[in-house]
Amino acid sequence: MDLTPHLPVLQVVVPLLSSPLLLLLRPRGLAWAGAAAVALLSFAIALNMALAVAAGIQFSYAVGGWEPPYGIALSVDAFSALILLIVTGAGAIAILAGKPSVDREIDAERQPLFYSAWILAMAGLTGIALSADAFNIFVFMEISSLASYVLIAGGPDRRALPAVFKYLIMGTIGATFYLIGVGLVYMMTGTLNLADMEARIGGVTDINPLLVAAGFITIGLALKAAVFPLHVWLPNAYTHAPHMITVFLAACATKVAIYVLLRFDFFVFQANLDRHDVQFSLFLMPLALLGILVASAVAMFEGHIKRLLAMSSVAQIGYIMLGASFITEAGLTASALHMFNHALAKGGLFLAIAGLACHYGDLRLARLAGAARSMPWTAAALVVCGFSLVGIPGTAGFVSKWLLLDAALDEGRFAAVLVGVILVSSLMALAYVWRIVETLYFKPAAQDVATPTGEAPLPLLLAAWLAAIANIGFGLFPQFPLELCSAAAELLLGHTL
Amino acid sequence: MSADLAILLAICVPLATAVGIQLAGRISDNLREAVTLAGAATLAWVVWGMLPALFAGERPALTLGELLPGIAIAFEVEPLGMLFAALASGLWIINSIYSIGYMRGNREKKQTRFYTCFALALAATMGIAFAGNLLTLFLCYELLTLSTYPLVSHKGDEATVRSARVYLGILLCTSIGLFLPAIIWTYHVAGTGDFIAGGILAGKIAGADVGLLLALFVFGVGKAAVMPVHRWLPAAMVAPTPVSALLHAVAVVKAGVFSITKIIVYVFGVDFLFATPSSGWLVYAAAFTIIAASLIALRQTNLKRLLAYSTVAQLSYVVMAAAVLKPLAEIGAAIHMVAHAFGKITLFFAAGAIYTAAHKTELNQLYGIGRRMPWTMAAFTIGALSMIGVPPTGGFVSKWYILAGAFQAENLLAIFTIIGSTVLNAAYFLPIIFMAWFADERPGGPEHGEAPPLVVLALVLTALLTLGFFFFNGPVIALEQQLVGGMAQ
Known part of the structure; x- marks a missing residue:
C-alpha cells in the first residue's frame, strides 16, 4: 500500500495517538524511547512531504473521506512543509539528545507524563501547520499551548510558575482574540474552511465586521508569536523552562504562530480587503523595526544567558515580520528562510547551553566565565551557532540576512532606514554574542563555581555540533530550504492581486 | 597541473596544513614546524606555478557552487590577485622560518594554536586573492578576520583581550555595517557582483550615489585602514611579532588595499569613476x-x-x-x-x-x-x-x-x-x-x-x-x- 497520500493525516495522528500511550510506559527510560521513536517517525514523515512538495506535489487530504468544506481538511504546501520540517526536526533532536538533561531535571516517575505532554505539544503544532480550517487551527493551537504550559512549568525551577502563569493568561487572550476574529468571519461568510472563506469573502457587502475580525486575528496571533511589544511572556518562559523545552519552543513555537498569521492574512484578507496592506506597512513594519532595535538593545545588557537569547528571539521575530511586511516575493522568501535559519541557530545555541547547564547550576553569564577551558567543544558549537545568529558569511544566518537586505532595497524611499536598522541590529547581535564568547573564553572563572569535570554529555554535544554543522552547511548550500521558501512566498503572494 | 586545479589547491593546501599542524602538534614540536614549512613551500609552489599561465594572458577560473540563484562562490585568477597571492605565499615561507626562531626564542605558549590559525589565515588570504566575485571576497574577508583573532589575542591577558576586542570590533563592524550593504547594493543595481575588466557599474548608478557607494566600500573594507577606521591596526600590535610582520604588514592589510583596488578596477571601472566627479x-x-x-x-x-x-x-x-x-x-x-x-x-x-x-x-x-x-x-x-x-x-x-x-x-x-x-x-x-x-x-x-x-x-x-x-x-x-x-x- 502506498502511504504517500496519507502522509498529512499520519503527521498529526501518529503523535496525537501515541501521546496517551506514552503514559503507560512506566519502566525507566521506556517513555523516552517511545517519544524518541514517535518524534523520529514524525520527522521522517515531514521530510518525506517536504521532498515531495519540493518536487511539485501538493497534498490535500479530507479526513474520513468527508470532502471540504464540510469535513476536516488538511493540506500541505511549501510553506506548511517548511514549518512541519522545523517543528518535527526540533522535536526529534531535542527529545533524542535531551535525555541527559531531562534526566537531571525531571524525576523518573514523572517522565512519562513529561514526554506525553511533549509529544502532545508537537502534535498540536503540526496540526496547526496542517489544518486548512480556521477552527481546527484554534483547536490545535489550544492543544499545543496547554501542553506547552505544562512543559514549561514541569522543570525544577519554581520561578517557572509565575512565568508560565503570565504565558497562560496572555496565550489565552491571544487565542480568544483569534477565536473572536474567526467567529466574526464565520458570521459573515458562513464557513470555516480557509479556501472557502477566501472564495466567499469577496461577496460580503458589509465590510466592517471583517475589518474588526482582521484586527482581532492579527493581534491575537501577534500575541502568540511574541511580536514586540506583545512579547512580555516570552523571556521568562524561555529562561525558566526545562532546558530541552527551551530548545524545542525557541526553535518552533513562535514560528508556528507567525505561520498562521501570514497564512490567514495572505490567503483570506490580503486579496479581498481593500487597502489591507496598510496593516503591514503602517502597523507591523514599525513594530518589527522597534522590536528588532529594542530587543537587541536589551539583549546586549542582559546578564542571564538564556534570557539574553530569549530577547534575541524577540528581535529575530522582528526580522521575520519585517520581511513579511514588504509584501514582496523577495521579502517573504527572506522571511520564511529566516524562520528556518533562526530555528537552526537558536536551537543549536540552546542545545549547547543545555550542555553547559549539566555542569553549571546557575546560567548567569558571570558564573559561566571561563567555561570554554573545560568544555572547549561545547563552547565552540555555541560560537558557531552564535555566528549564524549574527549573520557572519558562511553560516545560514548570512543567507537570510542577505535576502532580507536585498528585499529591503526594493522599498523605495524607506530602503535606507530599513537597511540601517537591519545592519545596526546585526552589530548589536555581534555585541551580545561576543559578550558570551569573551565570557566563555577569556574571563577567569568565578571563585565559588566548581570547575566542570568535562564536556557536555555526549548526546547533547553531538546534537549541538549537528546544529552547528547544519548552520554552516545551509550557509554554503542553502538550495533546498531556499526552494521551499521561494515556493512558499510565491504561494502566499499568489493570493494577493 | 591544470590552473583550475591549482586554485582549489591554493586554498586547500593551507587548510590541510592547519589540520596537519594540529595533528603533528600532539607528537612533537619539530614535526609541527616541519609540517608548517612543508605546507608553506607547497603553497608557494602551487601559486607560483600559475604564473606562466597568467603571463600567457589566461584567466583560470573555478566555480564551487551557487549560494543564491545567480550568486556563486567562484574564483578567478587575474594579475592583481596573482600578485597578491604570490607575495603572501612566498613571504609565508620566510615568515615561518622567522616564527620558529621567534616563538622558540621567546618560549611562547600555545604554539600549535598559533601555527594552525596562521595557516587558516593564509587559506583565507588565498581566497581573497583569487575571489571571482564580491560575495566570495566578502566570505574570505570575514574568515580572515576571524582566523586572525586568536593570533592577536594570543597572550590572553586582560590588556591583550581588550586590544583584540578593538581589532575584531572595528573589522567586523565596518564589514557588516558598510561593506555588506555596499555589496548587496552592487548586486541589486548591477545584477551581478563578478569582477569583470572595465567594471560592472557603468550606467547602472550615477551622481552622488557613486561617491556614496565608493565610501561604503572604502570604509567598509576596514583592513585598508583609511582614517577613521585605522584604529584596529595599532591595536593589533599586541600580537606576537611574526603575526604583525606577515599579517599586519602583508596579508591582512594588503587584503584591504587589494580589495579596494580590485573594486575600483573591476567593479566600478577606472574610466567610469574618473568620469564621475562624486568619487x-x-x-x-x-x-x-x-x-x-x-x-x-x-x-x-x-x-x-x-x-x-x-x-x-x-x-x-x-x-x-x-x-x-x-x-x-x-x-x-x-x-x-x-x-x-x-x-x-x-x-x-x-x-x-x-x-x-x-x-x-x-x-x-x-x-x-x-x-x-x-x-x-x-x-x-x-x-x-x-x-x-x-x-x-x-x-x-x-x-x-x-x-x-x-x-x-x-x-x-x-x-x-x-x-x-x-x-x-x-x-x-x-x-x-x-x-x-x-x-x-x-x-x-x-x-x-x-x-x-x-x-x-x-x-x-x-x-x-x-x-x-x-x-x-x-x-x-x-x-x-x-x-x-x-x-x-
Whole structure:
C-alpha cells in the first residue's frame, strides 16, 4: 500500500495517538524511547512531504473521506512543509539528545507524563501547520499551548510558575482574540474552511465586521508569536523552562504562530480587503523595526544567558515580520528562510547551553566565565551557532540576512532606514554574542563555581555540533530550504492581486 | 597541473596544513614546524606555478557552487590577485622560518594554536586573492578576520583581550555595517557582483550615489585602514611579532588595499569613476590619512606602534594611487603593495629580533644597538630607506610609478602629498637609524648579542628582497600592465 497520500493525516495522528500511550510506559527510560521513536517517525514523515512538495506535489487530504468544506481538511504546501520540517526536526533532536538533561531535571516517575505532554505539544503544532480550517487551527493551537504550559512549568525551577502563569493568561487572550476574529468571519461568510472563506469573502457587502475580525486575528496571533511589544511572556518562559523545552519552543513555537498569521492574512484578507496592506506597512513594519532595535538593545545588557537569547528571539521575530511586511516575493522568501535559519541557530545555541547547564547550576553569564577551558567543544558549537545568529558569511544566518537586505532595497524611499536598522541590529547581535564568547573564553572563572569535570554529555554535544554543522552547511548550500521558501512566498503572494 | 586545479589547491593546501599542524602538534614540536614549512613551500609552489599561465594572458577560473540563484562562490585568477597571492605565499615561507626562531626564542605558549590559525589565515588570504566575485571576497574577508583573532589575542591577558576586542570590533563592524550593504547594493543595481575588466557599474548608478557607494566600500573594507577606521591596526600590535610582520604588514592589510583596488578596477571601472566627479573625495581621504598617520608616527615612542602608523600611511599610498585613476598609478598601486610588503616585513622582523634578543620595545632603548645587532639593524636600515623611497630599494620604484600616475592625472594634491609624506617618513625613520648606529649606548642596559640565527636568516632574506626589487621588478610590472590593458591613457 502506498502511504504517500496519507502522509498529512499520519503527521498529526501518529503523535496525537501515541501521546496517551506514552503514559503507560512506566519502566525507566521506556517513555523516552517511545517519544524518541514517535518524534523520529514524525520527522521522517515531514521530510518525506517536504521532498515531495519540493518536487511539485501538493497534498490535500479530507479526513474520513468527508470532502471540504464540510469535513476536516488538511493540506500541505511549501510553506506548511517548511514549518512541519522545523517543528518535527526540533522535536526529534531535542527529545533524542535531551535525555541527559531531562534526566537531571525531571524525576523518573514523572517522565512519562513529561514526554506525553511533549509529544502532545508537537502534535498540536503540526496540526496547526496542517489544518486548512480556521477552527481546527484554534483547536490545535489550544492543544499545543496547554501542553506547552505544562512543559514549561514541569522543570525544577519554581520561578517557572509565575512565568508560565503570565504565558497562560496572555496565550489565552491571544487565542480568544483569534477565536473572536474567526467567529466574526464565520458570521459573515458562513464557513470555516480557509479556501472557502477566501472564495466567499469577496461577496460580503458589509465590510466592517471583517475589518474588526482582521484586527482581532492579527493581534491575537501577534500575541502568540511574541511580536514586540506583545512579547512580555516570552523571556521568562524561555529562561525558566526545562532546558530541552527551551530548545524545542525557541526553535518552533513562535514560528508556528507567525505561520498562521501570514497564512490567514495572505490567503483570506490580503486579496479581498481593500487597502489591507496598510496593516503591514503602517502597523507591523514599525513594530518589527522597534522590536528588532529594542530587543537587541536589551539583549546586549542582559546578564542571564538564556534570557539574553530569549530577547534575541524577540528581535529575530522582528526580522521575520519585517520581511513579511514588504509584501514582496523577495521579502517573504527572506522571511520564511529566516524562520528556518533562526530555528537552526537558536536551537543549536540552546542545545549547547543545555550542555553547559549539566555542569553549571546557575546560567548567569558571570558564573559561566571561563567555561570554554573545560568544555572547549561545547563552547565552540555555541560560537558557531552564535555566528549564524549574527549573520557572519558562511553560516545560514548570512543567507537570510542577505535576502532580507536585498528585499529591503526594493522599498523605495524607506530602503535606507530599513537597511540601517537591519545592519545596526546585526552589530548589536555581534555585541551580545561576543559578550558570551569573551565570557566563555577569556574571563577567569568565578571563585565559588566548581570547575566542570568535562564536556557536555555526549548526546547533547553531538546534537549541538549537528546544529552547528547544519548552520554552516545551509550557509554554503542553502538550495533546498531556499526552494521551499521561494515556493512558499510565491504561494502566499499568489493570493494577493 | 591544470590552473583550475591549482586554485582549489591554493586554498586547500593551507587548510590541510592547519589540520596537519594540529595533528603533528600532539607528537612533537619539530614535526609541527616541519609540517608548517612543508605546507608553506607547497603553497608557494602551487601559486607560483600559475604564473606562466597568467603571463600567457589566461584567466583560470573555478566555480564551487551557487549560494543564491545567480550568486556563486567562484574564483578567478587575474594579475592583481596573482600578485597578491604570490607575495603572501612566498613571504609565508620566510615568515615561518622567522616564527620558529621567534616563538622558540621567546618560549611562547600555545604554539600549535598559533601555527594552525596562521595557516587558516593564509587559506583565507588565498581566497581573497583569487575571489571571482564580491560575495566570495566578502566570505574570505570575514574568515580572515576571524582566523586572525586568536593570533592577536594570543597572550590572553586582560590588556591583550581588550586590544583584540578593538581589532575584531572595528573589522567586523565596518564589514557588516558598510561593506555588506555596499555589496548587496552592487548586486541589486548591477545584477551581478563578478569582477569583470572595465567594471560592472557603468550606467547602472550615477551622481552622488557613486561617491556614496565608493565610501561604503572604502570604509567598509576596514583592513585598508583609511582614517577613521585605522584604529584596529595599532591595536593589533599586541600580537606576537611574526603575526604583525606577515599579517599586519602583508596579508591582512594588503587584503584591504587589494580589495579596494580590485573594486575600483573591476567593479566600478577606472574610466567610469574618473568620469564621475562624486568619487573625487577618495584622493583627499587617502591624502589626509597619509599625512595624519605620518604625523602620529612621529610622536610614537614604541617601535611597533610607530611601524603600525607607518603602515597606515603606506596603505593609503596604495588607496590614493588607485584613486588617482590613471594607468601608471594603478600599476604603482599594485607594485607598492609588493615594495611595501618587503620593506615593512623587514622592519617588523627587525623589531621582533630586538625584542627576542634584548626585550626592548621602546625607541629610547635603541641607542647604539647597531653595534650589538649589526645584521638586524642593517636590515632595518634597508627597510626604512625603502619606506622613505630612497634608491636602491623597492620603495623607490613604486613611488616613481605613483608619482608618474599623479602627473598623468595632473593631480597636484597627490603629488604634494607624496612629497610631504616622504619628508615625514624621513623625519621619523632617520633618527632611529642614526641613534642605532652612531649614538652611544646608555649605560645599565642588558648584555645581549644578535637574535637567534633563524630570525636573522629571515630578516636578511627580506632585506635582500627589498634591495632586489629595485633591480628586478620587470616581471611584476609586465604582469600588472595587463591590468590596465584597455584603459584610457
